[in-house]
Amino acid sequence: MKKVDLSIDFLGVHCENPFFLSSSPVCHNYEMISKAFDAGWGGVFYKTVGVFIADECSPRFDTHRKEGTPFIGFKNMEQISEYSWQENAEIIKKLKKDYPTKVMGVSIMGSNEEEWALLAREMTKAGADILELNFSCPQMTSHAMGSDVGQNTELVEKYTRIVCENTHVPVIAKMTPNITHIEVPSIAAKKGGAAAVSAINTIKSICGIDVENMCGRPVVNGVSSISGYSGAAVKPIALRFIAQLKQHPELQGFPVSGIGGVETWQDAVEFLLLGAENIQVTTAVMQYGYRIVEDLKEGLAFFMEEHGYTSLRDFIGKAVPNIIPCENLDRSFQIVPKIDYDKCVGCGRCYTSCFDGSHQAIDWDADKHRPTITDRCVGCHLCLNVCPVKDCITPGEIKFKKGKEAHEVKIQHDFDYLP
Amino acid sequence: MTQVRKLAYGEKSEPAYDVRLAMQEAARCLLCIDAPCSQDCPVGTNPSKFIRSIRFRNFKGAAKTIRENNILGASCGKICPQERLCEKGCSRCGIDKPIQIGRLQSFAMEQEKIFGMKVLEKAPSCGKKVACIGAGPSSLGAAAELAKRGVAVTIFDENKEPGGLLRYGITPSRLDDATIDQDIAAIKELGVTFEQNHKVSREEVAELAKKFDAVYVGVGLSTSKVLKFVKGWDKQGVDTALNFLKNARVKNGQIGDLGKVVIIGGGDVAMDCASTAKQLGAKSVNVVFIETMEEMPASKKELDYITELGVPVLPFFKPLEIKGESKVEAISFASMDDESQVTFKADTVIFAVGQAPTEGFADLKQDGNIFLGGDMVVSRGRTVVESVQSGKEAAFAIADFLKI
Ligand SMILES: Cc1cc2nc3c(=O)[nH]c(=O)nc-3n(C[C@H](O)[C@H](O)[C@H](O)COP(=O)(O)O)c2cc1C
Ligand code: SF4
Ligand code: SF4
Ligand code: SF4
Numbered sequence: 001m002k003k004v005d006l007s008i009d010f011l012g013v014h015c016e017n018p019f020f021l022s023s024s025p026v027c028h029n030y031e032m033i034s035k036a037f038d039a040g041w042g043g044v045f046y047k048t049v050g051v052f053i054a055d056e057c058s059p060r061f062d063t064h065r066k067e068g069t070p071f072i073g074f075k076n077m078e079q080i081s082e083y084s085w086q087e088n089a090e091i092i093k094k095l096k097k098d099y100p101t102k103v104m105g106v107s108i109m110g111s112n113e114e115e116w117a118l119l120a121r122e123m124t125k126a127g128a129d130i131l132e133l134n135f136s137c138p139q140m141t142s143h144a145m146g147s148d149v150g151q152n153t154e155l156v157e158k159y160t161r162i163v164c165e166n167t168h169v170p171v172i173a174k175m176t177p178n179i180t181h182i183e184v185p186s187i188a189a190k191k192g193g194a195a196a197v198s199a200i201n202t203i204k205s206i207c208g209i210d211v212e213n214m215c216g217r218p219v220v221n222g223v224s225s226i227s228g229y230s231g232a233a234v235k236p237i238a239l240r241f242i243a244q245l246k247q248h249p250e251l252q253g254f255p256v257s258g259i260g261g262v263e264t265w266q267d268a269v270e271f272l273l274l275g276a277e278n279i280q281v282t283t284a285v286m287q288y289g290y291r292i293v294e295d296l297k298e299g300l301a302f303f304m305e306e307h308g309y310t311s312l313r314d315f316i317g318k319a320v321p322n323i324i325p326c327e328n329l330d331r332s333f334q335i336v337p338k339i340d341y342d343k344c345v346g347c348g349r350c351y352t353s354c355f356d357g358s359h360q361a362i363d364w365d366a367d368k369h370r371p372t373i374t375d376r377c378v379g380c381h382l383c384l385n386v387c388p389v390k391d392c393i394t395p396g397e398i399k400f401k402k403g404k405e406a407h408e409v410k411i412q413h414d415f416d417y418l419p
Numbered sequence: 420m421t422q423v424r425k426l427a428y429g430e431k432s433e434p435a436y437d438v439r440l441a442m443q444e445a446a447r448c449l450l451c452i453d454a455p456c457s458q459d460c461p462v463g464t465n466p467s468k469f470i471r472s473i474r475f476r477n478f479k480g481a482a483k484t485i486r487e488n489n490i491l492g493a494s495c496g497k498i499c500p501q502e503r504l505c506e507k508g509c510s511r512c513g514i515d516k517p518i519q520i521g522r523l524q525s526f527a528m529e530q531e532k533i534f535g536m537k538v539l540e541k542a543p544s545c546g547k548k549v550a551c552i553g554a555g556p557s558s559l560g561a562a563a564e565l566a567k568r569g570v571a572v573t574i575f576d577e578n579k580e581p582g583g584l585l586r587y588g589i590t591p592s593r594l595d596d597a598t599i600d601q602d603i604a605a606i607k608e609l610g611v612t613f614e615q616n617h618k619v620s621r622e623e624v625a626e627l628a629k630k631f632d633a634v635y636v637g638v639g640l641s642t643s644k645v646l647k648f649v650k651g652w653d654k655q656g657v658d659t660a661l662n663f664l665k666n667a668r669v670k671n672g673q674i675g676d677l678g679k680v681v682i683i684g685g686g687d688v689a690m691d692c693a694s695t696a697k698q699l700g701a702k703s704v705n706v707v708f709i710e711t712m713e714e715m716p717a718s719k720k721e722l723d724y725i726t727e728l729g730v731p732v733l734p735f736f737k738p739l740e741i742k743g744e745s746k747v748e749a750i751s752f753a754s755m756d757d758e759s760q761v762t763f764k765a766d767t768v769i770f771a772v773g774q775a776p777t778e779g780f781a782d783l784k785q786d787g788n789i790f791l792g793g794d795m796v797v798s799r800g801r802t803v804v805e806s807v808q809s810g811k812e813a814a815f816a817i818a819d820f821l822k823i
Contacts, residue, residue: 069449069514263475265475265476265477292475296475298479298480299479302477390438390440416438418533
């Protein structure tokens with residue numbers, strides 16, 4: 001493989017690659033961050049520094065599982081750094097000195113104007129390349145901090161402005177997904193002087209209930225709290241927020257750092273295509289370790305080589321115009337799936353789902369154990385999505401609705417892009 | 420067994436994973452640190468790394484890791500006895516069963532093919548040239564390693580196609596030509612040249628030693644042993660394992676009626692003979708060997724495979740006599756404790772009782788710029804992957820010798 005350039009200038013800061021650790025326990029001290037840098041991460045957003053020092057509960061994590069061993073969603077009840085800002089400043093200074101080419105973003109959170117100003121000044125002094133303002137932690141023990149602030153446009157604008165007045169480095173506002181229109185506080189942050197926003201922080205959740213204790217998980221001495229959800233399961237929601245940000249008229253050209261459920265280079269490419277210029281990761285690192293950056297980088301490089309891209313900017317944002325309002329979709333055709341009978345194993349999942357969940361458009365031959373798609377098919381592709389056999393049901397004939405003119409129609413690629 | 424598997428000669432013995440199945444298997448991997456699988460690969464293929472790459476959808480990266488570490492990565496995925504190498508200590512055994520590393524390896528190498536990846540590139544010349552004798556696993560391993568250092572390598576080999584034992588010793592259901600060719604292509608990418616149909620005699624070794632800066636001899640153990648204490652060993656219808664397998668492969672299975680077949684030996688080669696005979700339509704196939712089931716040298720995978728094909732095995736019996744006029748008609752055995760005897764009617768008897776060095780090469784010693792490796796010198800279990808490693812090590816020695 002030729003050497004592919006993964007570097008990008010983000011907010012005027014040169015990043016050797018777009019992969020950053022997002023503010024969380026994966027980057028809360030010197031030892032960890034130096035290991036992460038050595039492993040190949042391009043930068044970090046240092047675990048949120050506050051004047052407030054967090055006092056954490058135990059246990060503090062829970063998971064959302066599906067069949068199989070790895071979990072797909074993750075809930076945490078952590079707040080911000082457990083160290084004083086002075087201790088954190090020392091760590092940041094040392095990291096900046098020992099890793100001059102890596103990017104030190106520092107996440108900060110104050111509870112009033114003085115604290116925001118102080119943190120901005122001190123973290124800039126310590127060597128932060130970028131300041132990220134945490135307006136989005138959903139489980140702070142004070143309503144003067146976290147996602148309660150992030151939902152309040154006045155506070156977002158005010159605090160952003162104060163930070164900008166107290167630093168010379170670019171400022172990113174980290175937004176909460178616990179809101180319908182993430183654009184609104186983002187516009188406020190922009191007005192306050194932010195150079196970009198990052199999204200998403202965690203989603204308020206209850207992962208599950210301990211039915212014997214009759215209490216949410218994790219059980220903290222018999223009770224629990226609503227708190228932040230992250231990991232692979234939140235990626236669809238994160239992508240949606242990124243698209244909303246990139247499409248808003250008042251935010252055109254306003255950079256976004258993408259966060260939420262990134263595990264693979266393919267996830268990262270999806271964020272980049274929706275316009276993110278920087279990628280942040282926490283849960284996948286908590287689950288699998290810093291080493292995942294090896295495959296993130298290499299996989300991204302192979303992708304770029306394959307497509308002839310020489311820079312990330314060659315494809316960043318290319319999917320943004322292709323997310324359109326539902327009312328504008330071309331509804332003139334139906335793509336009837338086709339079944340490859342050589343591949344079909346006769347499980348009948350397509351039949352069951354089509355009958356019970358769609359339009360009773362599959363006939364089932366009980367003797368031969370084979371499905372046939374009939375002309376009741378509406379082209380919803382439920383069958384295609386439930387079929388367990390790769391490439392057994394695929395998009396087939398394109399039928400145009402009565403009175404609609406035939407035209408070219410783009411077909412979706414299989415998720416795996418591979419045989 | 421009520422269900423015996425029918426498999427045509429050359430038909431794939433194990434279906435390949437598609438991407439979904441590969442992901443499902445990779446998701447079972449525990450992504451261990453200090454992974455036992457990686458420690459147990461003789462040639463350092465680093466399964467834990469390539470499985471992790473698959474898990475994180477970096478399929479090309481997985482192929483790259485394999486190809487860089489194991490020049491015969493495609494072939495090894497299919498034929499290594501994983502259950503006693505990388506899969507043996509797999510941490511997942513503590514939960515249920517090991518990760519199917521071989522199949523994941525084959526899946527990754529399939530990506531190399533699909534994408535026409537060229538992982539290895541020709542290195543700048545270092546001005547030295549080396550001859551490698553034999554185009555089997557160890558020679559290929561040595562050649563690739565030297566070529567990576569910029570050595571101009573020429574391989575001399577007696578067969579029509581390169582691969583040695585890979586191509587002519589292993590049954591094509593387990594290892595098809597396309598897979599071998601894929602590995603050979605990677606070696607050619609490194610700039611190695613092949614001189615096929617060139618049998619190097621013992622005398623010619625010295626000549627080559629003059630023409631080249633060094634010579635690597637990796638001719639392997641290409642002659643099958645025959646137990647000459649068995650009366651009637653020279654009757655018509657008696658064959659040796661390697662001869663039988665090669666003949667079948669060269670003639671693409673068209674080797675005439677085998678009748679009833681008895682195979683003597685309990686190793687992987689005997690198992691390959693058994694499956695081949697079965698696939699070629701032998702009336703019956705029996706495998707008899709002197710070891711107990713516990714001591715039998717064949718890998719479990721191989722034994723399971725012939726069992727699936729409906730081949731019975733008889734452990735703990737030694738051959739006594741091959742009967743018949745000029746042609747084989749029967750063969751008698753006695754149990755190792757001499758308690759019982761058994762006679763099989765037979766038309767074909769195949770000795771699969773180990774291999775001996777290639778004629779004329781038995782007493783060849785490492786000398787001056789002549790280096791040896793592969794099955795001629797290792798007796799570590801004689802797997803392809805160990806031969807590759809032996810070739811690699813010889814290449815390191817040659818590199819030291821040439822000061823490159
Ligand atoms: C245990 C844990 C602690 C976190 N702490 C912080 C924090 O201190 N500051 C912050 O801005 N985000 C925090 N986050 C949110 C993450 O930075 C990130 O936005 C979120 O987890 C989504 O990304 P992911 O799916 O890659 O984990 C935390 C997340 C987790 C799981
Ligand atoms: S992960 Fe580490 S810190 Fe957390 S409970 Fe286990 S041992 Fe303790
Ligand atoms: S779901 Fe797929 S495999 Fe199952 S019956 Fe339908 S087409 Fe065949
Ligand atoms: S030992 Fe098994 S579980 Fe562990 S990394 Fe290797 S294949 Fe995966």
